[in-house]
Amino acid sequence: MNVETSQPDVRSRILVEATRLFAERGYNGTSIQAVSESVGIRRPSLLYHFKSKADLRDAVLANMLTYWKDALPSILTAATSGGDRLDRALSAMAAFFVEDPNRARLINREMLDRPEPMGELFRENLRPWTGLLTGYIRMGQEAGSVRADLDPEAWTLQMIMAAIGAVAVGPVGGHMLSEHPSVERQLRELVRTAKASLFNPRPPAQTSEVS
Amino acid sequence: MNVETSQPDVRSRILVEATRLFAERGYNGTSIQAVSESVGIRRPSLLYHFKSKADLRDAVLANMLTYWKDALPSILTAATSGGDRLDRALSAMAAFFVEDPNRARLINREMLDRPEPMGELFRENLRPWTGLLTGYIRMGQEAGSVRADLDPEAWTLQMIMAAIGAVAVGPVGGHMLSEHPSVERQLRELVRTAKASLFNPRPPAQTSEVS
DNA sequence: CCTACCGATCGGTAGG
DNA sequence: CCTACCGATCGGTAGG
Numbered sequence: 001m002n003v004e005t006s007q008p009d010v011r012s013r014i015l016v017e018a019t020r021l022f023a024e025r026g027y028n029g030t031s032i033q034a035v036s037e038s039v040g041i042r043r044p045s046l047l048y049h050f051k052s053k054a055d056l057r058d059a060v061l062a063n064m065l066t067y068w069k070d071a072l073p074s075i076l077t078a079a080t081s082g083g084d085r086l087d088r089a090l091s092a093m094a095a096f097f098v099e100d101p102n103r104a105r106l107i108n109r110e111m112l113d114r115p116e117p118m119g120e121l122f123r124e125n126l127r128p129w130t131g132l133l134t135g136y137i138r139m140g141q142e143a144g145s146v147r148a149d150l151d152p153e154a155w156t157l158q159m160i161m162a163a164i165g166a167v168a169v170g171p172v173g174g175h176m177l178s179e180h181p182s183v184e185r186q187l188r189e190l191v192r193t194a195k196a197s198l199f200n201p202r203p204p205a206q207t208s209e210v211s
Numbered sequence: 212m213n214v215e216t217s218q219p220d221v222r223s224r225i226l227v228e229a230t231r232l233f234a235e236r237g238y239n240g241t242s243i244q245a246v247s248e249s250v251g252i253r254r255p256s257l258l259y260h261f262k263s264k265a266d267l268r269d270a271v272l273a274n275m276l277t278y279w280k281d282a283l284p285s286i287l288t289a290a291t292s293g294g295d296r297l298d299r300a301l302s303a304m305a306a307f308f309v310e311d312p313n314r315a316r317l318i319n320r321e322m323l324d325r326p327e328p329m330g331e332l333f334r335e336n337l338r339p340w341t342g343l344l345t346g347y348i349r350m351g352q353e354a355g356s357v358r359a360d361l362d363p364e365a366w367t368l369q370m371i372m373a374a375i376g377a378v379a380v381g382p383v384g385g386h387m388l389s390e391h392p393s394v395e396r397q398l399r400e401l402v403r404t405a406k407a408s409l410f411n412p413r414p415p416a417q418t419s420e421v422s
Numbered sequence: 423c424c425t426a427c428c429g430a431t432c433g434g435t436a437g438g
Numbered sequence: 439c440c441t442a443c444c445g446a447t448c449g450g451t452a453g454g
Binding site for chain 1: 338345366
Binding site: 031032033043044047051052053 | 431
């Protein structure tokens with residue numbers, strides 16, 4: 001596994017392996033020894049790049065947040081650009097997690113392990129974007145296209161969490177049923193559920209800005 | 212019999228503390244030392260009741276499954292006894308987790324930590340009951356009351372996972388939004404979402420609110 | 423249910 | 439990026 005071809009600097013290789021292992025086995029279930037072995041170096045070498053295990057965790061989380069901050073704007077902007085594009089926005093969010101299921105698993109784990117720090121992270125980085133979405137939903141309610149009894153914040157949160165849950169633990173939960181729905185099937189139903197629960201049954205004709 | 216101290220046998224006290232700690236900090240984040248301290252005994256004493264840490268985990272899981280098997284039938288029977296009782300069924304499921312959030316957290320953690328064993332557990336214990344529900348949904352589809360494009364398995368799974376997620380990590384996710392929805396609010400919206408996405412919109416009545 | 427003790431592994435440091 | 443070494447904690451056993 002280890003060769004002199006350690007070109008893609010060691011630090012980022014450590015990050016990749018740590019992300020994978022933390023997502024799969026959890027922070028407490030992963031020794032830095034295991035991480036360094038996956039990279040092909042010795043433990044002290046890893047500790048040269050990251051002062052401590054906690055430091056490595058923070059770096060892993062910060063690194064992932066980069067992807068979030070990169071992906072979310074385009075996802076949520078898509079959602080606010082037209083009624084019929086909601087499914088594309090939800091699909092984009094789903095695709096973000098499906099692309100690498102470990103993203104969903106890691107977030108799920110960290111939410112369980114360290115609620116407060118994760119809450120803080122969400123607050124600082126994601127809030128502006130979700131605010132955009134809930135604001136747009138409220139506009140839809142005033143316009144009559146979105147159900148009046150819908151709770152914008154709770155609805156938004158539910159859809160995000162459902163996408164994470166479907167990817168992170170969906171396949172396991174699937175065993176509750178005789179016919180295990182694939183993650184794709186679960187996400188397809190999520191989109192259907194989202195649309196059916198968001199829009200009014202017979203929206204007042206609202207297709208004026210069709211592309 | 213012992214009268215001085217109200218000690219409902221040590222074994223179950225160990226189970227209670229272990230359940231709490233496993234749910235809060237995870238299996239790998241909890242030492243049997245910590246469990247025994249919570250109970251007020253020494254570690255070797257705990258190991259007299261449970262041969263190993265893995266043994267303790269199995270017992271905790273089996274113990275919780277008892278509650279599930281006790282609660283699920285009544286929940287799902289309620290769901291199949293009438294169209295308008297769906298919300299009561301969902302509320303019952305939600306209440307089961309709200310009553311002790313650690314139930315949701317523990318299940319979430321175990322699904323992440325040990326997918327296969329948990330899948331097996333679900334398969335053996337929960338499948339009959341969910342089959343009842345999906346069968347009923349299919350009947351509703353044939354009768355026309357339930358949306359034809361709904362995926363019964365995926366829909367059922369989504370609602371169960373959403374309830375677990377809302378209780379286990381909902382409060383953390385709430386920080387994504389400027390106005391944190393309480394767990395109660397999240398579950399209320401879950402019920403609304405479930406109904407709106409399950410049933411067909413009312414047959415075109417005379418009301419003409421369409422512009 | 424306890425005291426006493428075990429080897430293995432943990433995260434981390436010294437020093438080059 | 440390495441070898442060598444550290445104290446602390448881990449799960450578990452002996453034996454009463």
